[in-house]
Amino acid sequence: MTLAIVYSRASVGITAPLVTVETHLSNGMAGLSIVGLPEKAVKESKDRVRSALMNAHFDFPIRRITINLAPADLPKEGGRFDLPIALGILAASGQLPREVLTQYEFTGELALSGELRPVDGVLPMVLGAFQANRQLIVPAANAREAALVPKAQVLSATHLLDVCAHLKNESALTLCSMDISAPIIESVLDIADVKGQPHAKRALEIAAAGRHSLLFMGPPGTGKTMLASRLSGVLPPISDEEALEVAAVASISSNGFDPTHWKRIPFRSPHHTSSSVALVGGGRPPRPGEISLSHHGVLFLDELPEFSRHVLECLREPLESGCITISRAAFQSIFPAKFQFIAAMNPCPCGYVGSQSDECRCTGEQIKRYLGKISGPLLDRIDMHVEVARVSPHFLFEPQNNQTELSATVRERVIKAREYQQQRQGKCNTQLTVPELDNVANLEMEAQQLLAEVMTKYNLSARVYHRIVKLARTIADLENSTPITPAHLSEALNYRCLDRAKPYS
Ligand SMILES: Nc1ncnc2c1ncn2[C@@H]1O[C@H](COP(=O)(O)OP(=O)(O)O)[C@@H](O)[C@H]1O
Ligand SMILES: [Mg+2]
Incomplete structure (x- = not known):
C-alpha cells in the first residue's frame, strides 16, 4: 500500500477543524502535487518539504506523489x-x-534544514486534538502556549528527525509544560494616582461591579484617560476557562499569544485612526480585531468622537451579541467579543462647552457635528454617562496618605458584588435579559414612583428604563442590599447625565 493518512488542523475563527492529509504514491511522471484547494502558502510548502526531507537524509521518492x-x-x-x-x-x-501515525495530530512549518518553525493558532488545535482523543505534536517554539491545557499532554519537537525518532519508538519527545501558577504581574496603574474626582471613581467602581459600559465626558486634562486606564485594576480576576478563551483569540491574532500574559485581563485602547478591520476584525485570512482581543476584558475608546462614524457603527452588533461574524465567500469566521466598553470624550471640539472656568470657542454647528459622530443607537448601548469636571487645585496639592483608597480595596468590594450577582443569577447585571431583570430587580415602591416621575419628565424610553434599573441593581449589590431603595435609584440616575441634557436629539 502506498497510501498514508496524517491528521492536522486548519484555523477558522477560534476553532481548528480537523484536516486529513492523504498521501498517495503512484507510478507515472515523478512530481508532487497538492490538491484540496490549498492557498499559495501551501504550494510553497512543496519546496520546503522536499528540501527538509533531503537535508534530513531521507529519500525523496521519485514517484508521482499526490497529496x-x-x-x-x-x-x-x-x-x-x-x-x-x-x-x-x-x-x-x-x-x-x-499505523502509529493516526494516534497523533501534527502541525509545524519546516525550515529547509528540517527544523520546525512555530505556527499560529496552536491553542485551538490543542483543544481540538484533546477532544478527538489524539496527541498533538507541535514545534518547540509553540510548547509554552500548548502547555496551557495541561490535560491535553501535547508533545513538542525541534526537528523533523526528532518527530520520526519518536514515531519509530527510538527516543520519546518531551511533554509541553509551563508553570502557569506563576504570579501574574498586576497592573501598575493604581486608582490612588487620581486625585479628587470621587464621583468618577465611584462610577468606575460601579461599572466594574456590574460590567457596565461607561462614557466619561469632560474638558481636557481632568483625568478621563487616567481613570479609564485604571479600570482593569479594579476588575475581579478572570477564570481559567475565560483565560483560555482570551489566549485562544490572541493565539490566532497576528501577534500571537505571549504565555507571560496568561490570566491577564485584556485592556485594549486602539487609536482613533483605527480602521474598521483593525477594530472588529477581518482580512485574509480573517484575524480577530480589537473587540475580540478585548474579549473578557476592556475595550477603551479614548476621544470617542474622533473615531470615524463607520467604525463606531460597527460596534453596535458585537456590543449586543458578544461576538462578531466575518463572512467570506466560502466560509464564515466567528470571533468572540464579550468586552466591557469604556469611552472618553470632550463635550465639544475645544473641550470647554459648559465649563465654568474656561470659555468655549466652538460654534453651535461645530458642536453639533462633533457630537453627531456618536449616533443615538451607540449611545443607547452605553449604561453610564459621567461628567468629569476639572479637579480643584486643593486636591492636587494633597499628597497620597493612608486615607487614599487603593485599587486593591475597591477591587475587593467589586469581587463581593460580583459574587452576589453570580449566586443570584449566574451572570453580571449588565447581561440580564428583561424577564430576568424583572425577577431580580426588587424595586421598592418609592423607588418605582421616583423612576416613573423621572421617566415622564425626561421622556425616557423602555431601553433606558432597563439600563437605569440594572445600574441601580449593581449599586444595591455593592451594599449587599436585596431591595433597590430610592437612594440606590437616585444614585443610578446621577450616572445618566445625557438623559437630562439630551444634546444628541
Ligand atoms: N484627577 C487627577 N489627579 C492627578 N492627576 C491628574 C488628574 N487629572 C489630570 N491629571 C494630570 O493630567 C494629565 C492628563 O490627564 P488625562 O487623564 O489624560 O486627562 P483627559 O483624558 O481628561 O484629557 C495626567 O497625566 C495627569 O498628570
Ligand atoms: Mg484623554
Missing part, C-alpha cells in the same frame, strides 16, 4: 501543513511506520 488536504472547502493557509505532509510522504514510501 490531498480534506475537506477541500476549509481555508488552509500558512506553513502549518509542512510537517504532516512530510510525514505523509515518509509513511507512504515506507520510511516510517504507518
